[in-house]
Amino acid sequence: xxxxxxxxxxxxxxxxxxxxxxxxxxxxxxxxxxxxxxxxxxxxxxxxxxxxxxxxxxxxxxxxxxxxxxxxxxxxxxxxxxxxxxxxxxxxxxxxxxxxxxxxxxxxxxxxxxxxxxxxxxxxxxxxxxxxxxxxxxxxxxxxxxxxxxxxxxxxxxxxxxxxxxxxxxxxxx
Numbered sequence: 001x002x003x004x005x006x007x008x009x010x011x012x013x014x015x016x017x018x019x020x021x022x023x024x025x026x027x028x029x030x031x032x033x034x035x036x037x038x039x040x041x042x043x044x045x046x047x048x049x050x051x052x053x054x055x056x057x058x059x060x061x062x063x064x065x066x067x068x069x070x071x072x073x074x075x076x077x078x079x080x081x082x083x084x085x086x087x088x089x090x091x092x093x094x095x096x097x098x099x100x101x102x103x104x105x106x107x108x109x110x111x112x113x114x115x116x117x118x119x120x121x122x123x124x125x126x127x128x129x130x131x132x133x134x135x136x137x138x139x140x141x142x143x144x145x146x147x148x149x150x151x152x153x154x155x156x157x158x159x160x161x162x163x164x165x166x167x168x169x170x171x172x173x174x
Contacts, residue, residue, distance in 0.1 A: 004170055005070065005078075005100060006080050006101075006104065007081045007083065007102070008081065011137070012117065014108055015106055015108070017036075019163065020032060021082075024080045027080070030079065030080055031079045032080045033068065035062055036084075039062075062089060065083065073101075086137055090147065101147070102150070103149045104150050104162060105151050107151055108153060114128060117131050
């Protein structure tokens with residue numbers, strides 16, 4: 001397996017965590033970073049400090065986790081990152097590692113994301129307005145150039161194909 005950072009992003013309730021976990025499982029020896037887990041841990045430790053500033057906290061956690069992913073990649077690891085990232089937040093991944101970064105953007109329909117938000121297995125409170133807002137923001141990925149971005153729409157077949165292609169490509173490279 002090669003040194004690589006694979007960023008799995010998309011709107012809330014798009015299936016990022018499931019996709020990232022499956023990818024991590026298929027890539028023996030990879031490191032999986034769940035940005036949301038660290039965000040919720042920090043938020044829970046000092047909720048009053050971040051009340052009303054959750055987006056600022058997420059941005060801080062995201063910057064640090066992307067920098068960690070970059071550094072782990074530079075040290076020879078294959079890193080899978082599960083996070084809600086907009087194109088303008090890629091700064092920590094730019095530079096020396098940029099050629100070894102793959103970005104997979106899960107963009108199912110808004111209706112699918114809203115349906116997923118209501119699934120019983122969700123561990124965070126239902127927030128339909130957040131789903132809609134992040135779904136709209138994530139459409140920005142459709143216009144990105146200059147970085148390798150793969151858009152995966154809602155179809156399960158396309159998700160499986162993308163997963164298989166990433167695993168195959170990384171297992172071929174020494």
